[in-house]
Amino acid sequence: MMVHVTEERKKLQRGLQPRHIMLMAMAGMIGTGIFKGSGDTLNIAGPSVIIAYLLCGLILFIVMAALAELAIAYPGLNIQHLIHKAFGFRASIIAGWLYWINWMIVTVVEILAAGSFLEYWFPHAPLWLLSALCGLFIIGINLFQVKYYGEFEFWFASIKITAIIIFIIVGLLLLFGIIPSHAQPIKNLFGFGGFFPHGISGIVQAFLVVIFSYGGSELIGLTVTETKDVERTLPKVIKNVVFRVILFYILPIIIICGLMPWNSVSTTQSSPFVQVFESIGMPGAPQLMNFVLLTAVLSAANSGIYATTRTLYSMAQRGEAPGFTRRLSRHGVPVGGLALTGSFLAIGVFLAFLVKDQIITELMSIPGFTICIVWIAICAAELKLRPSYGQLPFFRVIGFPYMTTAGIVALSAIFISFVLNKANAVGSITCFFIMAALITVSFFIRREPVGEKETGTDIN
DSSP states (O other): OHHHHHHHHOOOOOOBOHHHHHHHHHHHHSSHHHHTHHHHHHHHHGGGHHHHHHHHHHHHHHHHHHHHHHHHHSTTOOHHHHHHHHHOHHHHHHHHHHHHHHHHHHHHHHHHHHHHHHTTTOTTSOHHHHHHHHHHHHHHHTTSOHHHHHHHHHHHHHHHHHHHHHHHHHHHHHHTTSSOOSOOHHHHHHSSSOSOTTHHHHHHHHHHHHHHHHTTGGGHHHHGGGBTTHHHHHHHHHHHHHHHHHHHHHHHHHHHHHHSOGGGOOSSSSOHHHHHHHHHTOTTHHHHHHHHHHHHHHHHHHHHHHHHHHHHHHHHHTTSSOGGGGOOOTTSOOHHHHHHHHHHHHHHHHHHHHOOTTHHHHHHHHHHHHHHHHHHHHHHHHHHHGGGOSSOOSSOOTTTTHHHHHHHHHHHHHHHHHHHOGGGHHHHHHHHHHHHHHHHHHTTOOOOOSSOOTTOGGGO
């Protein structure tokens, strides 16, 4: 009892500023999915993958708008609380743990990607060792107070966003011939099997990695309990984030496809961003870009650790996670959740030790499934809860209920196409196994809330 009393006196700290939230949300979405996964999507769909990024961007906007509406209608409730309010305790357990598993796998992928970027300079060092060092570094950052964590992440994310902007500017100068190069943009975009080398099916198959890439946008839904003036901040942040992330994905892909043949992009070597500069022979640029990419995936992993620990804390408040994950440090950091997350990072590093080849690609397929399910749950919660609002929030989904329904239908269609694609067999089997296990476990967990109120105000 003394432990519970002590823990109840501690609160998650409201130390995040609007600029922190903006950069954290973008940091969660801009990581391995674009810097490493773009090589996979280009090999799957060729230049037409641009269309996949556009279509998924529209779905992203619907999900984000639904989440913003819910967050404003029910202040202080994050994703797990909202799903609980809409569909009850069991659905909250399944969605909460699924979201934690999703972010846990994403964080492992980011850590392994960071290790692979370090291999560029240390080719003889094992991937598992380099990844382990990156994991320890990120865990150390998350032990700070949230305001210091937010400040660190702000500058961490600023580096990679600045780098993408510079990449876009330099790339456009190269494409238009202002900076001389041997690149043939028109031939590269349309001359190697055309703009649709694998037809419409290529675009559909690329959705898996694209959805994985955009996953992280809902991180904003976790920050509402640690954000100042959320009612004014959230709508503005969401509008800006969605527009800029779509921009930061599509323009780099156009530049990569224009500066080098899409079918010469390797998925097993360095990032396509590094390969572009190597192909045009800009001295020193590959090394600089690799450093930026290392910073970028560490930033995304940083956001992943934040997401997993706050998800566990939120679930523990409702008795949906082990009690020790409610433990907070004297600085208000959920150290219990951090310990559990760190142990699973160690498992991911061990997988890299056992099977290095293709480990990143295989792991990237799983979050594509889980993100689809979580996004469907967010849209479904908005459909269910809208009629019960006391009053409509000033920010809400336009075209309700048709827009939200369209998002659910599109995500469901993408999910089904994933499952029917034999190339995604490993991810499909893993996802269904996870879902079956979570559904089974949910029937054995009894609700034992520990001081958490329906309003969620106790975790503010």
